[in-house]
Amino acid sequence: MTDIIITQHLTKSYKNFKAVDDITLHIRKGSIYGFLGPNGAGKSTTMKMLLGLTAPTKGNFMIDNMTFPADRVNILKKIGSFIESPSFYPNLTGRENLDIIRRILELPASSVDEALDLVGLSEFGNRLAKKYSLGMKQRLGLASALIGEPPILILDEPTNGLDPSGIHEIRNLIKSLPKRYDCTILISSHMLSEIELIADDIGILNHGKLLYEGSLEDLRNSARKAGFEADNLEEMFLTMIDKDNALRKQRAKL
Amino acid sequence: MKSFKVELKKCKRSGVLELLPMIGILGALYALANFIIRKNTLLNLPLPPMVVLLTQIYGMIMVLNMFGIIVATTLTYNIEFRGNAIKKIYMLPFKTSSVFSSKFLILFVLLALCIVLQNSALAIIGNIYLPTGTFELSTLLKYTGYIFITSLPVLSFMLLISSRCENIWYSLGIGVAGFFSGMAMALSDTSIFLMNPFVLMTKPAVASNLNMDMNVIIIALIETVIFYVIGWAISKNRHYE
Numbered sequence: 001m002t003d004i005i006i007t008q009h010l011t012k013s014y015k016n017f018k019a020v021d022d023i024t025l026h027i028r029k030g031s032i033y034g035f036l037g038p039n040g041a042g043k044s045t046t047m048k049m050l051l052g053l054t055a056p057t058k059g060n061f062m063i064d065n066m067t068f069p070a071d072r073v074n075i076l077k078k079i080g081s082f083i084e085s086p087s088f089y090p091n092l093t094g095r096e097n098l099d100i101i102r103r104i105l106e107l108p109a110s111s112v113d114e115a116l117d118l119v120g121l122s123e124f125g126n127r128l129a130k131k132y133s134l135g136m137k138q139r140l141g142l143a144s145a146l147i148g149e150p151p152i153l154i155l156d157e158p159t160n161g162l163d164p165s166g167i168h169e170i171r172n173l174i175k176s177l178p179k180r181y182d183c184t185i186l187i188s189s190h191m192l193s194e195i196e197l198i199a200d201d202i203g204i205l206n207h208g209k210l211l212y213e214g215s216l217e218d219l220r221n222s223a224r225k226a227g228f229e230a231d232n233l234e235e236m237f238l239t240m241i242d243k244d245n246a247l248r249k250q251r252a253k254l
Numbered sequence: 255m256k257s258f259k260v261e262l263k264k265c266k267r268s269g270v271l272e273l274l275p276m277i278g279i280l281g282a283l284y285a286l287a288n289f290i291i292r293k294n295t296l297l298n299l300p301l302p303p304m305v306v307l308l309t310q311i312y313g314m315i316m317v318l319n320m321f322g323i324i325v326a327t328t329l330t331y332n333i334e335f336r337g338n339a340i341k342k343i344y345m346l347p348f349k350t351s352s353v354f355s356s357k358f359l360i361l362f363v364l365l366a367l368c369i370v371l372q373n374s375a376l377a378i379i380g381n382i383y384l385p386t387g388t389f390e391l392s393t394l395l396k397y398t399g400y401i402f403i404t405s406l407p408v409l410s411f412m413l414l415i416s417s418r419c420e421n422i423w424y425s426l427g428i429g430v431a432g433f434f435s436g437m438a439m440a441l442s443d444t445s446i447f448l449m450n451p452f453v454l455m456t457k458p459a460v461a462s463n464l465n466m467d468m469n470v471i472i473i474a475l476i477e478t479v480i481f482y483v484i485g486w487a488i489s490k491n492r493h494y495e
Contacts, residue, residue, distance in 0.1 A: 051345045054495040076347040087342035089333055091267040103260050104348045
């Protein structure tokens with residue numbers, strides 16, 4: 001399987017703070033790549049760089065053999081994205097919001113209803129977006145990423161704000177997408193328990209550094225070798241983070 | 255054309271499309287009411303009737319137009335910032351600079367419509383109330399063009415400001431400060447004050463004759479282009495963060 005997204009030494013610094021530190025990622029075409037790390041690890045910043053929302057301080061990346069900023073429009077044609085919080089026009093209904101995106105992407109009119117249907121928002125499509133609950137806004141954000149079935153999806157904590165049944169529903173939807181229309185998904189979360197249910201590969205990030213990259217199966221094997229129970233990856237993830245934090249503290253003291 | 259249509263769709267229920275035409279109607283009604291009520295006083299002023307028609311009412315209309323432009327430009331970018339919608343636009347295969355240029359084009363047309371409505375009222379007044387043979391349509395048309403051109407720098411400046419200020423109160427505040435600076439500097443003959451776009455717009459309102467100042471026209475056109483190009487270039491080259 002070829003890599004559809006590759007980053008090389010990707011770094012983002014803000015004054016004295018490195019949000020993303022020399023990250024090299026390989027995301028296989030047709031896979032679900034779980035991007036994992038505690039809050040503030042640099043997941044969203046990395047995703048923002050991939051979407052051109054913020055410029056890398058160092059390093060570069062390729063998406064489907066194209067690079068930013070030269071191929072910006074062609075790259076973004078292939079990506080459906082949802083970053084941090086949902087973005088919408090509060091003066092428009094959910095359907096009108098998606099219609100704006102549909103027009104920009106030059107999709108058929110039917111794609112709006114398909115996207116609303118996919119995220120279970122059909123019956124609220126004519127309600128003003130400003131009157132949506134947090135969960136409904138989140139679904140609208142997801143619909144705006146899924147509209148037109150883009151070959152690459154970049155989803156930043158897409159289940160935030162959803163109730164347990166909503167989380168389950170959206171998780172199943174995300175899991176089904178690569179089979180449904182052959183897409184690649186980069187999804188972030190701070191919960192390993194959530195990622196391990198859907199991802200094929202994972203990258204673990206802490207304080208901007210990539211601590212682990214590989215298949216979920218390899219992580220399970222490593223967990224077994226390290227003496228953790230293979231079905232309790234959460235513990236291994238937390239240990240990994242704690243060790244890295246301890247190392248950082250030691251280095252800071254020196 | 256695609257981005258123009260998209261921008262029009264975004265304006266739904268925001269008040270942007272209605273505001274400037276409403277200001278146009280309000281200005282027209284003000285002009286009609288003012289002339290009906292003060293007809294005798296106005297026509298007894300020691301000025302030619304066409305000068306009375308075009309200079310004695312424009313002060314209030316200019317204030318309405320200026321606030322209309324300030325609020326319309328602020329609203330047009332507020333819809334982008336309120337729900338973070340502009341972030342989504344940055345993530346789509348869409349030239350972000352076309353957001354700025356399409357918004358400018360929409361407001362340009364709406365301002366033209368606003369001024370046409372107001373000056374149509376002046377044409378009606380001129381035909382009905384001015385002494386026979388004193389109404390000159392060509393003078394009215396030239397003056398309409400002059401007013402439109404001198405209003406454009408404020409439009410282009412305020413759109414630039416609104417595109418950079420996520421907080422609606424900053425852009426409104428700058429607009430109000432601009433209005434007062436315009437009122438304070440417009441009576442002065444100091445040429446450097448013409449750099450202030452609000453002064454350019456106020457100039458016809460403080461004049462007591464119909465002479466169109468070519469310097470004002472040229473500076474207004476240059477400033478309009480400069481503010482537009484700056485706004486367009488910033489939208490094109492800046493990242494979301």
